[in-house]
Amino acid sequence: xxxxxxxxxxxxxxxxxxxxxxxxxxxxxxxxxxxxxxxxxxxxxxxxxxxxxxxxxxxxxxxxxxxxxxxxxxxxxxxxxxxxxxxxxxxxxxxxxxxxxxxxx
Amino acid sequence: xxxxxxxxxxxxxxxxxxxxxxxxxxxxxxxxxxxxxxxxxxxxxxxxxxxxxxxxxxxxxxxxxxxxxxxxxxxxxxxxxxxxxxxxxxxxxxxxxxxxxxxxxxxxxxxxxxxxxxxxxxxxxxxxxxxxxxxxxxxxxxxxxxxxxxxxxxxxxxxxxxx
Numbered sequence: 324x325x326x327x328x329x330x331x332x333x334x335x336x337x338x339x340x341x342x343x344x345x346x347x348x349x350x351x352x353x354x355x356x357x358x359x360x361x362x363x364x365x366x367x368x369x370x371x372x373x374x375x376x377x378x379x380x381x382x383x384x385x386x387x388x389x390x391x392x393x394x395x396x397x398x399x400x401x402x403x404x405x406x407x408x409x410x411x412x413x414x415x416x417x418x419x420x421x422x423x424x425x426x427x428x
Numbered sequence: 429x430x431x432x433x434x435x436x437x438x439x440x441x442x443x444x445x446x447x448x449x450x451x452x453x454x455x456x457x458x459x460x461x462x463x464x465x466x467x468x469x470x471x472x473x474x475x476x477x478x479x480x481x482x483x484x485x486x487x488x489x490x491x492x493x494x495x496x497x498x499x500x501x502x503x504x505x506x507x508x509x510x511x512x513x514x515x516x517x518x519x520x521x522x523x524x525x526x527x528x529x530x531x532x533x534x535x536x537x538x539x540x541x542x543x544x545x546x547x548x549x550x551x552x553x554x555x556x557x558x559x560x561x562x563x564x565x566x567x568x569x570x571x572x573x574x575x576x577x578x579x580x581x582x583x584x585x586x587x588x589x590x591x
Contacts (some may be wrong), residue, residue, distance in 0.1 A: 332530075333527035339441035347463055
């Protein structure tokens with residue numbers, strides 16, 4: 324008995340079951356289930372946007388107030404300067420008027 | 429070069445299925461494992477360069493999956509009626525009972541030795557190719573073949589019943 328010959332005969336390739344290739348190919352056509360990661364889900368994005376706005380709005384309001392206050396202070400300073408200049412000019416004009424009136428008399 | 433997956437399946441289905449069937453001796457498990465291996469290849473098809481590369485990849489993958497499966501399940505060979513092939517015209521002249529006994533004796537070999545025998549006598553690979561496929565030294569492959577042949581010869585001569 325030649326076991327090599329018996330082995331070759333006994334272990335011949337067997338055809339795959341009917342429809343095997345079709346079943347494999349059908350499975351490759353099933354679209355893979357895509358799981359969206361939690362950080363890319365619309366709800367997460369909306370929540371992140373809301374959180375960002377909640378954090379940004381108060382700080383923006385406070386910045387706006389600080390800027391407006393600074394503008395107000397500058398305007399006040401300019402107005403005080405203008406009033407001081409006007410006062411000096413008025414005093415000078417008044418003094419000139421008085422002098423001229425005295426000469427005229 | 430792009431490999432046509434449909435053609436790869438058509439050309440290699442018998443190779444992959446037969447290796448799994450002869451190794452596991454369980455038709456449904458063999459089909460399932462063969463399908464898995466083809467789907468695994470499909471997911472990596474962009475790394476496959478030629479049809480020969482696909483065949484090499486499939487043979488390697490099914491061998492390792494079968495050995496893993498056998499170790500996992502501590503598989504005991506089962507013989508069902510569905511596993512006995514329909515006698516073909518050719519096999520009418522030969523002895524289908526003897527071949528079934530040979531397959532049963534092969535199934536009783538240890539997983540590595542069993543796969544070495546399958547690759548040698550089903551796939552007609554030489555020891556160097558078998559060593560490369562199974563990641564083992566050529567000397568180990570030769571030793572598995574030598575011992576397995578001696579064992580099978582002894583059991584066949586003694587007309588030992590397999591089951």
